[in-house]
Amino acid sequence: MCLAVPAKIVEIRDSLATVELRGVTREASLMLLPEAKVGDYVLVHAGFAMQVIEETDMAETEALWAEMNGGPRTVNLELSLHG
Amino acid sequence: MDDTIQLAHGAGGRMSAMLTEEVLRPILGNPILDRMHDGATLDMGGKIAFTTDSYVVAPRFFPGGSIGRLAVCGTVNYLAMTGAEAKYLSLALILEEGLSVEELKRVLRDVRAAADEAGVSIVTGDTKVVGHGACDGIYINTAGVGKIIESTDIAPQNIRPGMDVIVSGFLGDHAATITAARHGLKLPEAIRSDAVPLNGLVKEMLRGVPEIACLRDPTRGGAAATLNELAAQSGTGILLDEELLPVRPEVEGVCELLGFEPLYLANEGKLIAFVPAEKTETLLKVMHTHPYGKEARRIGAVTDKAPGQVAMKTALGGIRIVDMPTGSLVPRIC
Amino acid sequence: MDEKTIKEKELSVRLLEEIKRLTTGREHPLRLMEVCGTHTVSIFRAGLRQLLPAEVELVSGPGCPVCVTPDGYMDAAIAYAGMEDVIVATFGDMLKVPGSSSSLAEAMARGGDVRIVYSPLDALAIAKENPEKKVVFLAVGFETTAPTAAAAVLTAERENVGNFFLLPAQKLVPPAIRALLADEDARIDGFLLPGHVAVVTGSESFSFLAEEYHLPSVVAGFSPTELLRGIYRLVRQATAGEARIENEYRSVVRAGGNPAAQKMMHQVYETCAAEWRGLGTIPASGLRLRDAYRRFDVSQTRPLDLPPAPPKKSGCRCGEVLRGRITPKECRLFGTVCVPEHAAGPCMVSAEGVCAAWHKYGGGIFQYG
Numbered sequence: 001m002c003l004a005v006p007a008k009i010v011e012i013r014d015s016l017a018t019v020e021l022r023g024v025t026r027e028a029s030l031m032l033l034p035e036a037k038v039g040d041y042v043l044v045h046a047g048f049a050m051q052v053i054e055e056t057d058m059a060e061t062e063a064l065w066a067e068m069n070g071g072p073r074t075v076n077l078e079l080s081l082h083g
Numbered sequence: 084m085d086d087t088i089q090l091a092h093g094a095g096g097r098m099s100a101m102l103t104e105e106v107l108r109p110i111l112g113n114p115i116l117d118r119m120h121d122g123a124t125l126d127m128g129g130k131i132a133f134t135t136d137s138y139v140v141a142p143r144f145f146p147g148g149s150i151g152r153l154a155v156c157g158t159v160n161y162l163a164m165t166g167a168e169a170k171y172l173s174l175a176l177i178l179e180e181g182l183s184v185e186e187l188k189r190v191l192r193d194v195r196a197a198a199d200e201a202g203v204s205i206v207t208g209d210t211k212v213v214g215h216g217a218c219d220g221i222y223i224n225t226a227g228v229g230k231i232i233e234s235t236d237i238a239p240q241n242i243r244p245g246m247d248v249i250v251s252g253f254l255g256d257h258a259a260t261i262t263a264a265r266h267g268l269k270l271p272e273a274i275r276s277d278a279v280p281l282n283g284l285v286k287e288m289l290r291g292v293p294e295i296a297c298l299r300d301p302t303r304g305g306a307a308a309t310l311n312e313l314a315a316q317s318g319t320g321i322l323l324d325e326e327l328l329p330v331r332p333e334v335e336g337v338c339e340l341l342g343f344e345p346l347y348l349a350n351e352g353k354l355i356a357f358v359p360a361e362k363t364e365t366l367l368k369v370m371h372t373h374p375y376g377k378e379a380r381r382i383g384a385v386t387d388k389a390p391g392q393v394a395m396k397t398a399l400g401g402i403r404i405v406d407m408p409t410g411s412l413v414p415r416i417c
Numbered sequence: 418m419d420e421k422t423i424k425e426k427e428l429s430v431r432l433l434e435e436i437k438r439l440t441t442g443r444e445h446p447l448r449l450m451e452v453c454g455t456h457t458v459s460i461f462r463a464g465l466r467q468l469l470p471a472e473v474e475l476v477s478g479p480g481c482p483v484c485v486t487p488d489g490y491m492d493a494a495i496a497y498a499g500m501e502d503v504i505v506a507t508f509g510d511m512l513k514v515p516g517s518s519s520s521l522a523e524a525m526a527r528g529g530d531v532r533i534v535y536s537p538l539d540a541l542a543i544a545k546e547n548p549e550k551k552v553v554f555l556a557v558g559f560e561t562t563a564p565t566a567a568a569a570v571l572t573a574e575r576e577n578v579g580n581f582f583l584l585p586a587q588k589l590v591p592p593a594i595r596a597l598l599a600d601e602d603a604r605i606d607g608f609l610l611p612g613h614v615a616v617v618t619g620s621e622s623f624s625f626l627a628e629e630y631h632l633p634s635v636v637a638g639f640s641p642t643e644l645l646r647g648i649y650r651l652v653r654q655a656t657a658g659e660a661r662i663e664n665e666y667r668s669v670v671r672a673g674g675n676p677a678a679q680k681m682m683h684q685v686y687e688t689c690a691a692e693w694r695g696l697g698t699i700p701a702s703g704l705r706l707r708d709a710y711r712r713f714d715v716s717q718t719r720p721l722d723l724p725p726a727p728p729k730k731s732g733c734r735c736g737e738v739l740r741g742r743i744t745p746k747e748c749r750l751f752g753t754v755c756v757p758e759h760a761a762g763p764c765m766v767s768a769e770g771v772c773a774a775w776h777k778y779g780g781g782i783f784q785y786g
Binding site: 266267340341342396397398399400401402403404406409410413414415416417 | 422426429430433454455461462463464465466467468481482483508509510512513533535539558562641757758767768769776777778
């Protein structure tokens, strides 16, 4: 229901960030994500940064493969949940 | 000459003459126009193609072009798509009272530059001035005539199953540039409107591969609209391959941010060609030697399945319909 | 193709095989509902419906904010657009949505000042540039979008912008899912949960699905591979008879969501009963401005005296489509009277409406040839 796209913060002035996606830049407000820093990848929706994107663990995908190939899922996903 | 356009500049009197003599002719003049008759007399001979289009784009100036450049390239390209070499254009201006003469001159200089690049002359024209608010600054209509290049037969009805679909370059540059400017997005300098005259490229293509069955430039509605029209007119099916579509990353970025699809973005300097599959390689070789065809590639094929429909094989191997666009492009957040 | 794309493709192919293996021989297909309209569109765009086995049936839910916005709201928006001193600012999605008898696009053609914006802050900027006008922002959307409008209200308050207003109609997803499940015909075996709503609310906000309804539920992302990962996990849970909330969109979805966004939402809004097209009035499923911010609600500061929207007699079955009870093809109007150019119902208007997606991408399973 909501288009949101990943973009990289290249500059912050007050609570307004300049974000970049594939070479395209625009402004995004950090009012809803005050903790974001320059260099962070963030999810942008309707002109606001909504969340910092965290690189998901490669181990997770490996565990998925292992599970599909009949092995046990060796990563405890509950522990890797944030917050 | 005054600094701004006034109603009297279109009233046919001394001020109209001043506009013609001090603004229009110095920029657009050529031996045929300079005769200043009620119409141009042209020596053509052979089979002629004739077309017209109106230009109302906002903003009037954008990275890579202007309404003036579009007004020439658009009509030259329409002629090129019929297999004709554009020769002469008419230029009708509708100006809003209050437009700055300097801005008009800028537009006209772009008209001239594009006409010179395309090798066409503006041979007749008209100027009207309408009251404040009755148009948005400047509207342009151009009509053009050109000579059909011999031994070619370009028509949608010639499209047959087994042919390849070729596009001359990256899709969506023009619309992405314009919409980015409208919605607060900044693009790198290198991304510009692709408004270019394609007659030179088309001439090379037809010389190299006269078997080309059909040509069309995917302007309003983008490649999706053009391909749907052609599928319907030819009664064939068109199957695209998602992974083959040439789209610049920045244009993809604009699409992701505003919720667009590149296939639906207007182009102003691209063409789509249909050619028998065995000629594809030769055609691509010819296109790659021309500056406006460097990125040409095959994007799909004509089939006898699903006649009248355009479909696309997705990266994962599913097939989905590429529908006719509905209405104009507006950014969405949902 | 870069390495990442190749890897994702390999994974997708393998996920599809696994989904097939796990569901082969089932007597009844698994009915999985994707609540979110952006999921619906992504599923169609990637051609996933054809790639999935017949034993997995994807049902589209009420997750398109445009589609669930009732006629009466559009009538109000159109009425404001017709006022001399008003500029209506809206997301592009709302432009063609039919009200009782007109649309914003028509109001625009009649001379109404309607501006398309990408962000509520763009609407606020329009208010600052046009102090002599009142700018009414059409505040629709779910939990993802509601905080952005709340942030715009707080900015307007801080900067003393007195001519910026909302016409609020924001809605909450969990109450709508509960309302759906109260319908015994729903027959849903699992939920693909809306990833971007969960970014704000957190995956925990959907735990009632497992705890109270014993339904498998997975928060999923939007790329083809992410969607397949979500569907795979759902199939795995459902075929094993389990019911948990799983988060397959961990890059941006935390268990507790985005606290700053939640705080701002709660500061500005309180919940209220809301009318959903197709679902009727659902208690505590909408948001309205709290007393302290009510002056930003144009329907309070400048109430309209509109007749209630008459019930539609067109035969449009959007309501049933939104509840997943019928597919668009089962509606008599689909593809005949109701097409994107002149839609009878909202599911055909919105780009992410179920009917529009079915129409555009080939009616569910597009048999090529």
